[in-house]
Every structure is written in structure tokens, then in C-alpha cells.
Amino acid sequence: MQSKSLLKEIEKLQADVLILEGTPQTRNNIQNYIQDYCERFIQSLPSRDGFIASHNQAENFYNYPITDDGYPLDEIIRVFEQSVDQPGLNAASGRHLGYVPGGGVPTAAAGDYLAAITNKYAGVFFAGPGAVRIENQMIQLCAKAIGYTGNYGGNLASGGSIANLIAITAGRDAHGIMGRNYHKTVIYGSKHMHHCIDKSIRITGLKECVYRNIELDGNYKIDTNKLADQIEQDVKNGLSPFLVIASAGTTNCGVIDPLDRIADICDKHELWFHVDGAYGGLFCLLEEEKFKFKGIERADSVVIDPHKSLFLPYGLGIAIVKNVNHLLKSQFYEADYMQDAIENRNELSPAELSPELTKHFRGLRMWLPLQIHGLKPFKSALREKILLTKYFREALVAIPNIRIVNEPELTIFAYRYENNSFSKQRNNQINKKLTEEIHKEGKVFLSSTNIDDEICLRIAILSFRTHIYEIELALNEIKTKLESIIKMH
Numbered sequence: 001m002q003s004k005s006l007l008k009e010i011e012k013l014q015a016d017v018l019i020l021e022g023t024p025q026t027r028n029n030i031q032n033y034i035q036d037y038c039e040r041f042i043q044s045l046p047s048r049d050g051f052i053a054s055h056n057q058a059e060n061f062y063n064y065p066i067t068d069d070g071y072p073l074d075e076i077i078r079v080f081e082q083s084v085d086q087p088g089l090n091a092a093s094g095r096h097l098g099y100v101p102g103g104g105v106p107t108a109a110a111g112d113y114l115a116a117i118t119n120k121y122a123g124v125f126f127a128g129p130g131a132v133r134i135e136n137q138m139i140q141l142c143a144k145a146i147g148y149t150g151n152y153g154g155n156l157a158s159g160g161s162i163a164n165l166i167a168i169t170a171g172r173d174a175h176g177i178m179g180r181n182y183h184k185t186v187i188y189g190s191k192h193m194h195h196c197i198d199k200s201i202r203i204t205g206l207k208e209c210v211y212r213n214i215e216l217d218g219n220y221k222i223d224t225n226k227l228a229d230q231i232e233q234d235v236k237n238g239l240s241p242f243l244v245i246a247s248a249g250t251t252n253c254g255v256i257d258p259l260d261r262i263a264d265i266c267d268k269h270e271l272w273f274h275v276d277g278a279y280g281g282l283f284c285l286l287e288e289e290k291f292k293f294k295g296i297e298r299a300d301s302v303v304i305d306p307h308k309s310l311f312l313p314y315g316l317g318i319a320i321v322k323n324v325n326h327l328l329k330s331q332f333y334e335a336d337y338m339q340d341a342i343e344n345r346n347e348l349s350p351a352e353l354s355p356e357l358t359k360h361f362r363g364l365r366m367w368l369p370l371q372i373h374g375l376k377p378f379k380s381a382l383r384e385k386i387l388l389t390k391y392f393r394e395a396l397v398a399i400p401n402i403r404i405v406n407e408p409e410l411t412i413f414a415y416r417y418e419n420n421s422f423s424k425q426r427n428n429q430i431n432k433k434l435t436e437e438i439h440k441e442g443k444v445f446l447s448s449t450n451i452d453d454e455i456c457l458r459i460a461i462l463s464f465r466t467h468i469y470e471i472e473l474a475l476n477e478i479k480t481k482l483e484s485i486i487k488m489h
């Protein structure tokens with residue numbers, strides 16, 4: 001009798017749970033509804049603004065708390081459209097020309113969908129041999145592009161920040177640096193390296209090391225003479241130089257540090273050489289651009305972000321370590337409950353090369369677009385961005401009192417309004433106002449930066465949806481806004 005009522009209760013719960021699976025009909029309805037929304041979204045992109053300043057900051061959400069029974073789909077998507085899709089930066093738009101734009105190729109979304117429905121376990125080879133091979137194949141593609149050969153290995157992380165953290169941790173462990181050595185250990189970087197590296201240094205405990213901010217040369221690249229001198233000085237003073245961090249495409253100016261020369265210095269002193277190529281690294285896919293990156297293949301670790309320069313949706317950055325054993329040493333684990341997996345190791349698994357165990361099957365969002373489209377359109381997009389940057393630079397210098405702060409090397413550079421008869425403060429105010437006015441209007445999104453106490457604007461051309469139309473729009477915005485600001489000043 002008791003087991004009968006128990007069964008009844010179980011059946012009742014089972015009926016509730018079946019809602020999660022849905023039926024072919026309900027699944028189709030939801031997919032079609034979302035698919036229609038996505039299609040309208042993509043088709044609206046060319047005419048949509050790059051930025052919508054939001055005053056209520058999407059507060060509408062609070063009217064929709066999570067309940068026991070949920071809401072109708074059309075209502076949920078309406079809230080999403082108003083409170084998520086509309087306000088703020090339109091990062092999927094070709095008019096996003098600030099920070100470092102991402103992308104969102106639709107076939108990558110199809111990869112995410114496949115990954116979510118099949119839910120293949122991509123952390124461990126034993127559980128998902130095909131999934132792990134896909135992830136390793138994506139690492140091979142990037143490693144080959146930067147010129148790595150031999151026993152390299154890496155990990156598909158969630159983005160550039162985590163990939164940098166993984167690489168710097170590998171460097172720390174490869175050099176056997178323990179807390180007791182930190183006060184004598186020296187790290188070399190520059191003020192134009194991305195701030196996520198400083199976070200990595202803090203998270204790894206390396207903040208207690210001596211940190212040397214190496215001066216930049218006239219092109220905003222690490223001054224290698226200063227670097228070499230500083231290292232010699234530190235050795236003389238009994239310190240232990242350990243790590244040099246360079247950028248293959250800085251966020252501020254888009255320039256590539258002198259990688260080959262830095263590699264020479266690192267070789268001489270047996271230092272770990274880390275290159276943050278989150279923004280620029282994938283330009284190595286272009287044969288004609290490779291010479292700019294000479295020396296990247298000598299780095300001990302490199303970071304590359306396919307969610308930047310391979311135009312994927314946010315959520316994919318790759319750490320590659322030249323000698324995979326260093327990464328393995330840094331991240332390796334063993335656990336009794338994982339013994340089946342460890343005994344069946346044919347290929348290194350993401351779980352052995354990163355802090356994650358269970359993880360999103362990120363490889364699929366990169367693999368599927370590359371399989372469907374091939375590399376050619378991706379390379380064409382990168383080439384198009386380089387030419388658009390040249391075009392933008394040429395048009396910009398024709399605007400009175402615009403100074404190109406650094407010559408573009410890839411697709412990011414800084415520029416500013418600078419009237420020589422105005423004070424530095426007044427010029428700064430004008431550049432600040434120009435950025436604010438562009439944001440207020442929102443037609444395109446440009447961001448600003450501070451270089452040597454001068455407020456500059458930057459352009460970052462990296463969305464696969466940015467074409468000549470968007471560049472003309474940006475130029476027009478800069479010209480018209482500047483004219484009215486100058487009139488008021």
C-alpha cells in the first residue's frame with residue numbers, strides 16, 4: 001500500500017519533470033520563435049545604432065522575478081528585447097569600433113546549440129574523445145599560425161583574461177617559483193599591457209614579486225634597450241629575473257612589441273617569455289602580416305582570442321604553451337574517482353591543462369564555422385579590416401587639427417584633436433566632449449583612452465560586420481560632432 005502511494009507520487013513528479021524535455025511540438029515552437037527573433041535581429045543590424053545610452057539601466061527585469069510557473073515565451077522575449085538587447089553597447093554590430101570588438105558569426109551559435117543539446121563532455125578524453133580532439137585541433141590551428149612546432153599544448157578558456165592567467169601560472173610553476181622567493185623575483189611588463197595581466201599577477205600571488213614597468217619607445221612599444229639594461233641591473237643586484245610580458249597588439253594602440261629582440265633577451269637570461277596576442281595574434285593567419293610578429297614563435301606562452309580576431313561570439317580565448325609539459329605540470333591532477341579516465345589517456349585533456357574540470361564544449365563554436373566556411377572568408381575579413389584601418393587613417397588626417405597618435409600596425413590606433421594654440425587641458429576637454437557626444441548619439445561606438453596624460457580617441461576595427469559603410473559613418477560622426485564642439489568652445 002505504501003509503495004503504491006510512493007509510485008503515484010513519483011509518477012506525478014515525473015509528469016512535472018517531462019516539461020523540461022518538452023515535446024517535438026513545444027521544442028519546435030520555441031526554436032522557431034527564437035530563430036525568428038534572431039533573424040530579425042541580424043537583419044536589423046546594418047541600420048541599428050552601435051550604442052544606446054540607457055537611463056533606466058534595464059530595471060524592467062525586477063518586474064519579472066523567477067516564479068514557480070514561468071511566463072509565456074512572447075512575454076519573456078519582449079522583456080529580453082527591451083532590457084537586454086536594446087540598452088548599452090551593440091556588440092554584434094559592425095558599428096562597434098571601440099574597446100576590442102568581438103563578433104558573433106551565426107554558425108558559431110549553431111555550434112553552441114549543438115554543444116548544448118548533445119552536452120558532450122569535453123573536459124576529459126575518456127568521456128568525450130571526439131570533443132577533446134576538436135578542442136585540440138583548434139589549438140593546433142592557432143599554434144601553427146603563430147609558428148609553434150613540436151610539443152606545444154594549450155587550452156580553450158572562456159576569454160583572454162583566463163587564458164593569460166593559465167599561461168602566467170604555467171610560467172610561475174615552470175620556474176618553480178615559491179612564495180619564499182617572491183621578494184627576489186622580478187617580472188617585466190609595460191604600462192600598455194592589458195590590465196588582465198596585472199590581475200593574473202595578483203591572482204597567482206606574484207604581486208609580491210618585484211615588478212618593472214619598462215618604458216615604451218616612440219611607437220608605444222617596449223623599449224628593448226631599457227629592458228635589457230634593467231635585467232642586467234637586477235642580476236647585478238642579486239635579484240632573479242623571471243618573466244617578460246609582451247603584447248602582440250596592444251589594446252591602446254594596436255602595436256606589436258619587438259618580439260624577436262625580447263626573445264633574444266629572454267634566451268640570454270633564461271626567462272619565461274609570455275606574449276599576449278589576444279587581440280592581434282590571429283593576424284598571423286595572413287602570410288603577408290606574419291613578419292610583424294617575428295619572434296612570437298619563440299615565446300614560452302601565447303594567448304589568442306578567437307572571440308576577437310576570429311569573430312566568434314564572446315566566450316573563447318586560447319592559452320598555448322610551447323612545451324606542454326609546463327602546462328601539464330601546472331594543472332595536472334589525480335583523484336581516485338577519476339581513475340578510469342586517467343588510465344584511458346590517448347590524448348591530453350582540457351581538464352589536465354586548465355583549472356576547469358567540467359566545462360563548456362567551446363571547441364564546437366570555433367570548429368563548426370571553420371568547417372562550414374573554411375578559412376578563406378575569415379582571412380578576407382582580417383585583410384578587409386587592415387585596409388579599412390588605412391582608409392580611416394587617410395580620411396582622418398584630412399580633418400583639421402587631428403593628430404594620429406600612433407601609426408596603425410594592425411587595426412587599432414589612437415588619434416586626437418589637437419589645436420596647437422589651445423592648452424593641453426582645453427584639447428583634452430575637446431576630445432572628452434567628442435567621445436561623449438558620439439556616445440550620446442550612439443550611431444557608432446568609439447572609445448577613448450589616456451596616453452601620457454592626453455585624452456585620445458581610439459578606433460578598433462575588428463567586427464566582421466564592419467565594412468566601408470560603417471567607417472564612413474564613423475568619419476562623418478567625428479567631423480560633424482567636432483565642428484559643433486569647436487563652435488561652442
Ligand SMILES: Cc1ncc(COP(=O)(O)O)c(C=O)c1O
Nearest residue numbers: 100159160161194196251278279
Ligand atoms: C590585448 C588584450 N589582452 C587581453 C584581453 C582580455 O581578454 P578578455 O576580454 O577576452 O578576457 C584583451 C581584451 O580586450 C586585450 O585586448
